[in-house]
Amino acid sequence: MQAKDKGELFQQTFSFWGKLNENEKQIMIDNSFNKIYKSGENIFNGDVNCIGVLIVRSGQIRTFMLSEEGREVTLFRLMQGELCILSASCVLKNITFNVNIDVVEDSEIIVIRSKEFSRLMEENIYIENFFSKVIADRFSKTMWVMEQVLFMKFDKRLALFLINESEELNSNIISITHEQIAKYTSSAREVVSRMLKYFEKENIIKMSRGKIKIVDKKKLAEYAD
Secondary structure, rough: OOOOHHHHHHHHOOOHHHHOHHHHHHHHHHEEEEEOOOOEEEEEEOOOOOOOEEEEEEEEEEEEEEEEOOOOEEEEEEEOOEEEEEHHHHOOOOOOOOOOEEEEEEEEEEEHHHHHHHHHHHHHHHHHHHHHHHHHHHHHHHHHHHHHHHOHHHHHHHHHHHHHHHHHOOOOOEOOOHHHHHHHOOHHHHHHHHHHHHHHHHHOOOOOOOEEEOOOOOHHHHHHH
């Protein structure tokens, strides 16, 4: 990826880009690189040093927590153009929990190295403010996930998930497996399959291999309310 392309991407991604001087911009460009990851690869986990700030140029990645028993709780997924800061946890003060980041589908990721980015953030209040907002947004999403997992009945959680996926794709047909849904909703595959079969019996969805078609969105929304 050429320096000019990086500059254009950073301008689209970072609201503080216009507040940087030419030297600061060049430091970010010089200390970033693009990397291709395959579906299923692990980008980051609590056992490795923080790798830096990630920008998803294409594809999709998933951030999740992993218990000692091996249970996964998906915090959020990031798509094209979105930013991951938890992969640069050494830059963030008072972040004491470990997260994992896996690749959901083949992805191209732009990585900004932690050390240089940390120095820039300490010297530029606009960068610090930007990432404070990013952290607040991610924390809000994480708390929403925890609320769902701890207090929400699974039929409602599943209905919300299917509606959100449908809206994200702008389609009533969702290409997804039961195993993936289980990961994204922090549930067991057996529970997911059982509830999907119930929705199908109620003529809310129609299942086929690797796909779910929403046939009655109004009724599905009633479960989500």
